[in-house]
Every structure is written in C-alpha cells, then in structure tokens.
Amino acid sequence: MRFKERIQNVTRGGWIRAGIWSTLYVLFVVWVAWQDWASLGWLVLLPLVADAFSPTKIYSETGGNDWGSLAWLLLLPLILDAFTTKYINYSWWKKYKPEDANENENGKVKSNALLYTIFSWIDAIVFALVAVYFINLYVFQNYQIPSSSLEKTLRVGDFLFVSKMSYGARVPNTPLSMPLVQHTFPEILGGGKSYIDQPHWNYKRLKGWDSPKKGDIVVFNFPTGDTVCTKMQNPDYYTLCYYYGEKMVKQRKDVFGDIVVRPVDRRENYVKRCVGEPGDSLKIVDNVIFTMENGKWEMENSKEGRQLNYIVHTDGHLLGSSYLEKIGINKDDRQIIEPGIYHFPLTDAMADELGKNPHIIAMDIEPEEHGGAVYPLGHNDWTRDNYGPIYIPRRGESLMITEENYWLYKRIADAYEFKPMKIGEEYTFEMDYYWMMGDNRHNSADSRYWGFVPEDHIVGRPVFVWLSVEKDKEWFHGHIRWNRIGRGAER
DSSP, rough: OOOHHOOHHHHHOHHHHHHOOOOOOOHHHHHHHHOTTTGGGGGGGGHHHHHHOOOTOOSSSSSSGGGGGGGGGHHHHHHHHHEEEESSOGGGGGGGGGOOHHHHHTTTTOOHHHHHHHHHHHHHHHHHHHHHHHHHHHHHEEEOOSSTTTTHHHHEEEEEEESSSSSSOBOSSSSOOOTOOOOOOOOOOSBBBBBBSOOOOOOOOOOOOOOOOOOOOOEEEEEEGGGEEEEOSSSOOOHHHHHHHHHHHHHOHHHHHEEOOOGGSSSOOOEEEOOOOOOOOEEEEEEEEEEEETEEEEEEEEEGOOOOEEEEEEEEEEOHHHHEEEEEEEGGGGGEEEEEEEEEEEEEHHHHHHHOTTTTTEEOOGGGGGGGGSSSSSSSSOOSSSSEEEOOOOOTOOOEOTTTTTHHHIIIIIIOOOSSSTTTTOOOOOOOOEEEEOBBGGGGGHHHOOEEGGGGGGEEEEEEEEEETTTTTTTTTSEEEEEGGOSSSSO
C-alpha cells in the first residue's frame, strides 16, 4: 500500500493517539536536552542532524551542552508509524494466536501456540522493564540497607522506599542501561557493564519539593566511586593509592583487579544522614558535631541517636547472648578482644544500661587513632573524632584558596567541577555540597573519609521502611521485624 493510501486509512483515534504520544515524547526529549533558557538552537534541524551523525561528540560532566541529546527526535517517525502508516509491524507475532482446527482448515493463518506464547511473554517483560525504568528514574526506588552505619536509625536488612521527587529527579547521565542493575550484571549473566557510555547527558534535575536539610537521611551516589578497583572496592581507590601507592594499585591486577571509571549515576548508592548544608561551617569535637549558627557553635540535635565503639571490661563474667540482645547489641556487633574484654557499638542509652551491670568494671570509648586517616588524606592532623573546622561550599559563592584549605577543596575542582583551582586566587563553586555522616560514628565510611557530597550525586530521600528482616533469625522466630514495617526512615 502506498504512503498516501496508508495516510488516508488512518482513523481519527489513530491520529489522536499518535499526537498524544508524539507530543509527550518531544517534550521529554526537549526537557532532557534543556541547558540554557536563552538558547533556541533546538528549533533548528540542521545542527540537530549534524550532532546526530557526529562520531566525535563527547560530553563532559559539566562543560558544553546536551543539544546532541535531541538526536533522539530522529526516533519520532517510529512512534508516528506505530499509530498511523504502520510500515513496521511491531505485533507480527499476534497473527499466530492459537485458533480452533476448523478455522485453520478454512485457510486462515496457521497457528503457532509456542511462538505466540514466547513473544507474549517478551512483550509483557519489555513493557514491565520500560515501566520500571522510568518509575525508578523519576518517581521512587527500593533500596536495602547492607551495613550498620546508621544503626540504630536504620537497621541492616531494612528495605526502604526512596522518593526521587523529594529533592527532584535527575536526568540520567547514562540513559541506555539495564533496569534494576546499578552498574554490573550478575556473574550468572556474565558480568560486565550494565550500561552504555554514550549518549552521555549532563547533570540536570527536576524541581523537587525540598533540598537536603540537616537531619535528613539521604541516598546518594558514592563520591569517590568514580574510579574503582574491581577486586577491592572497600576501601575506595584513592585510599588504596594512599596506602599502597598508585603504581602498585595499577600494576597488581591479581590483588586489586581492573581499574574502571564510572559516571555519577552508575556509582554505588550510599545512605547517610546530612549533618552539614551548603554554606555551613562544621567541626567535630570529641565525637560531637558542631555547626556555626548566628556566629556561635551549636551542638548537633541528633546526639541521642549516635552510636560509638566502646571497650568494655568485665570481672571475667561472660555476657550472654540473650542479655546483649535485650540491650540492643546485634550478633554481628559482638566482638571479644580477649576473655573479659568486649568491643561493642553503643548509643548513650545503651551504654547507660550496660553500665548498670554489676560485672562491668570499666567502659571506655574506643581511641580515635583506631579510625585511620581522614579526608583529605595526608594533609591534616584531624581524626574521625576531632575534625575541622571546615566550610561547606554553596553554589555561586567564592572562596579564597590558601595553602591551608587547598587540599580540602582540590577534589571539588578536579573531580566534580573540572576546572582549575590555584592558591592565592578566588574559586567560585558551581554546585551545592553537603556533609554526610552515619549515626554509627565509629563504623561509618562517610564524609570524614572521602569529603563533600556534590548536589549532582544526590539520589533521593528514604520515606519509610516497607520490609525489615533479621538475617540471624529463622522465618518463624523473628526473621521479619514486624515492628519496623511502615516506620519512617528519619528516626
């Protein structure tokens, strides 16, 4: 059938559906490409076509623009064809739907139940994956708590409903990726990257309801997860280079594995509490966080929820499992240094309760030297327990770079904003930054070890716990923590 005839045969409903879906698609593509309110270059087709077929078009994290993303408009004819001209038969397999024998004998298309069933499942799975992809990108996503850095606020085994809309959903840096897989396929599927590097879109975010505030629990992409040793991902690549030397890390693939570079949205997801906002000045004194408020240092208001490591001495008496569980000390947190000497992470309330035990003869907070080197590595004498003071940068603000603060902010310029920073000159920050820490202060890899969290790394805000499981217990003996289901994630 000729094109003119196909057009004439399109029903009114077909034109309406084609118009609706084409409009939505165009708006979406223009939105992800929108870089400059003053620019109307997207209205010109010639640059669009040039960008689409340019083999050298590469976008950096911050420089340039994303107008090449409008090349996706070249797919618009496929959407129109699906509802109007129908040159491409997307549902060819439906003609093999099983029919009764009499109909087959009368000359109708031979049925193929197996073929029809297979493609019915493929169609359903593809639709589900596409739906999940967009829901996870722009609405919400589920996360599981794998470590104890936020005990007792969030427990290991908690499953979280995380809202992407709270802080505004991000445009993905790597839009071509497999849904439900962060960066690497499972080994059973052969491993390897689960995303394609190109096209690469710049950082943009929808307007959210709010921005991260002090006290919020925030999900974000791991800032120093840009470079990863595949065989040793903890500690991070930069810490490994600090302790072992960059040359050894790169040469000893048998120990450290291959070194891979990941875009922002494909870095590991972390969850911590925001303790410092853009524009704040912050310091830690004897494990207590202080921020500058109206010219005065004010103590954190979440001190009650913090957890510190203690060295506990008994008179030789064995502390039983049921007793420790009653206090709230998890099985994984129970360490015996030697007979009569224990190592426990405790909140202030737990420490008070444990101190009432007549067999306890001494309880001391773990020495700060146990915490290892802190950010910026090798350039200060700070510790995890006594840190700063520091200033947390705010977008648009300028700061004089000195010999004292150069290494504190150097990574911002090198890894997040990709522009030079020099001692003796002012530096203007292009993004907001945050300071994130775990409530379990001595068992938390947080900003004290890898620095500031840029706004483009912010993923979303946990809303509530929809499932919580205790891995050390059986299904009918406390495996599911029913009292935590539906609980808010903040406290």
